[in-house]
Amino acid sequence: MDNGSIAFVGGGNMARALIGGLVARGRAGASIQVAEPVPALREALAADFGVGTHETASEAAALAGTWVLAVKPQVMRAVCESLAPLAQARRPLVLSIAAGITSGQLDRWLGGDQAVVRAMPNTPALLGAGATGLYANGRVDHAGRALAEALMQSCGLVCWIPEEALMDAVTAVSGSGPAYVFLLAEAMHAAAQAQGLAPDTARLLVLQTLLGAARMLSESGEDAATLRRRVTSPGGTTQAAVETFEAGGLRSLVDAAVAAAVRRGRELSADG
Numbered sequence: 001m002d003n004g005s006i007a008f009v010g011g012g013n014m015a016r017a018l019i020g021g022l023v024a025r026g027r028a029g030a031s032i033q034v035a036e037p038v039p040a041l042r043e044a045l046a047a048d049f050g051v052g053t054h055e056t057a058s059e060a061a062a063l064a065g066t067w068v069l070a071v072k073p074q075v076m077r078a079v080c081e082s083l084a085p086l087a088q089a090r091r092p093l094v095l096s097i098a099a100g101i102t103s104g105q106l107d108r109w110l111g112g113d114q115a116v117v118r119a120m121p122n123t124p125a126l127l128g129a130g131a132t133g134l135y136a137n138g139r140v141d142h143a144g145r146a147l148a149e150a151l152m153q154s155c156g157l158v159c160w161i162p163e164e165a166l167m168d169a170v171t172a173v174s175g176s177g178p179a180y181v182f183l184l185a186e187a188m189h190a191a192a193q194a195q196g197l198a199p200d201t202a203r204l205l206v207l208q209t210l211l212g213a214a215r216m217l218s219e220s221g222e223d224a225a226t227l228r229r230r231v232t233s234p235g236g237t238t239q240a241a242v243e244t245f246e247a248g249g250l251r252s253l254v255d256a257a258v259a260a261a262v263r264r265g266r267e268l269s270a271d272g
């Protein structure tokens with residue numbers, strides 16, 4: 001049964017990012033099956049990546065030994081229950097990327113005794129620049145862990161997370177994290193225009209600043225605080241801005257935002 005094919009159940013934003021990352025790094029589109037109820041999404045995935053597409057989860061899942069469950073947490077139970085007979089018959093490696101939903105819930109909804117890996121990726125996976133946290137339940141053997149790791153590594157960095165409870169923190173930091181950076185970019189872009197810069201110029205300057213700063217964080221070997229201090233001339237412009245951020249409570253705001261995301265992850269697993 002396992003011919004190396006992967007079935008994605010759900011062909012939305014995150015599935016598209018993962019499939020794009022896999023195909024860009026050499027996986028044949030034809031080895032990927034996607035179940036997605038929205039016809040326009042199915043057509044776009046087939047056209048862009050050459051994947052096989054299906055209307056229902058069981059049609060796609062029947063063709064693969066690895067299942068990536070990429071539907072919203074709110075519909076995960078119904079999707080798993082619809083796949084339970086197939087899961088019991090075929091014993092696939094199941095990867096769920098859903099926020100909050102626990103491996104115990106997935107195992108139960110799929111009928112029990114399932115090899116379940118929780119993966120929390122993020123959308124830069126599309127560029128091979130993703131970050132994924134992985135947690136495997138006790139039914140996943142060495143080969144299953146290696147397969148899950150290789151799959152997600154083709155979309156970027158992978159970290160194994162030792163305790164499942166920490167997956168909510170991973171979700172709040174790196175799963176949701178790209179949105180925090182995009183929000184900062186939006187705010188800087190608006191502020192640049194408010195100071196009189198033309199929209200295109202503002203966009204270019206913000207974009208290159210974020211890119212350059214991220215590269216320095218990644219490549220300089222120095223920590224964020226050291227790099228920040230080096231920009232901040234005593235009594236200069238950066239100090240004026242940084243003091244404004246600190247006075248406005250930026251650090252505690254970020255702490256509260258991440259805590260809110262962790263709480264929401266826990267709530268998503270509350271029923272069932």
Ligand SMILES: NC(=O)C1=CN([C@@H]2O[C@H](COP(=O)(O)OP(=O)(O)OC[C@H]3O[C@@H](n4cnc5c(N)ncnc54)[C@H](OP(=O)(O)O)[C@@H]3O)[C@@H](O)[C@H]2O)C=CC1
Pocket residue numbers: 009010011012013014015035036037038041056057070071072073075079097098099120121122123175176
């Ligand atoms: N977006 C992100 O950055 C990240 C998302 N995630 C997780 O990924 C999962 C998907 O999120 P995201 O891609 O943003 O959501 P989307 O809504 O973009 O994608 C989910 C897709 O699944 C479809 N769907 C619904 N029911 C079924 C079904 N029975 N069979 C097959 N497909 C179905 C939905 O169709 P319809 O719209 O008609 O319901 C939708 O197109 C979530 O669980 C989320 O927690 C994890 C990491 C990052």
Ligand SMILES: O=C(O)[C@@H]1CCC=N1
Pocket residue numbers: 099171175176
């Ligand atoms: O917003 C969400 O719930 C999902 C999980 C992480 C990123 N997007």
